[in-house]
Amino acid sequence: MNDDQLLRYSRHILLPEIGVEGQERLRRARALIIGAGGLGCPASLYLAAAGVGRLTLADADKVDLTNLQRQILYRTDSVGRPKVHAARDALAAVNPEVNVVALARRIEAAEFDPLVADADVVLDCSDNFVTRHALNRACVRHRRPLVSGAAIRFDAQIMAFDLRDPASACYACLFPEEGEVEEVQCSVMGVFAPMTGVVGASQAMEALKILGGFGESLGGRMLLLDARNSEWRSVRVRKDPACPVCK
Numbered sequence: 001m002n003d004d005q006l007l008r009y010s011r012h013i014l015l016p017e018i019g020v021e022g023q024e025r026l027r028r029a030r031a032l033i034i035g036a037g038g039l040g041c042p043a044s045l046y047l048a049a050a051g052v053g054r055l056t057l058a059d060a061d062k063v064d065l066t067n068l069q070r071q072i073l074y075r076t077d078s079v080g081r082p083k084v085h086a087a088r089d090a091l092a093a094v095n096p097e098v099n100v101v102a103l104a105r106r107i108e109a110a111e112f113d114p115l116v117a118d119a120d121v122v123l124d125c126s127d128n129f130v131t132r133h134a135l136n137r138a139c140v141r142h143r144r145p146l147v148s149g150a151a152i153r154f155d156a157q158i159m160a161f162d163l164r165d166p167a168s169a170c171y172a173c174l175f176p177e178e179g180e181v182e183e184v185q186c187s188v189m190g191v192f193a194p195m196t197g198v199v200g201a202s203q204a205m206e207a208l209k210i211l212g213g214f215g216e217s218l219g220g221r222m223l224l225l226d227a228r229n230s231e232w233r234s235v236r237v238r239k240d241p242a243c244p245v246c247k
């Protein structure tokens with residue numbers, strides 16, 4: 001690292017758990033972030049600020065006025081631009097050293113394979129079960145750690161599945177693909193703005209620990225946040241031996 005980098009990352013380097021070596025690992029790391037909305041904005045902002053070498057950010061949407069209440073990478077004059085292009089500019093302004101690959105299109109299931117295989121960690125910041133399950137399948141196939149977040153109304157979940165470990169549960173162990181799940185999206189249900197920041201930042205936290213090789217991952221537990229009552233719960237997550245995706 002050069003002098004500027006040593007300064008930029010000094011507050012990480014001062015942490016004995018990270019140090020110069022951990023920071024170098026972050027600089028060499030590649031993260032895939034699916035969704036540049038309420039969760040993807042804070043997640044990618046922290047990963048960029050922390051110096052993760054390459055961020056691939058995928059989202060087909062354009063910035064809408066209703067997004068600005070919580071999607072913190074965007075400004076009023078971003079409205080109408082593809083989200084990932086506005087995000088790339090905002091992230092470059094924070095940290096020009098990070099290589100941001102912007103994919104301004106809907107990623108089809110087959111395309112997840114090469115994207116996931118080419119990443120060291122995957123962040124699911126999407127808002128629908130089709131994407132969540134396709135991404136989970138690709139992470140199981142390629143044994144890539146998956147950090148999943150969800151936020152709706154005043155309720156949120158954070159999960160991490162370290163699929164490098166064959167004993168790890170996967171997303172489908174908790175939420176079966178053919179399960180009866182009601183699809184609810186922020187576009188119709190409403191979402192409490194700062195809670196998306198809490199969840200996206202927590203996803204970045206888990207991803208950085210995985211990439212930097214420090215701390216203990218959330219793997220094996222799901223964090224549940226009730227923001228209305230400021231209550232956190234931690235629930236054990238077990239691998240389902242009958243799960244058709246990861247058995």
Ligand SMILES: [Zn+2]
Pocket residue numbers: 169170171172173174240243244245246247
């Ligand atoms: Zn499973």
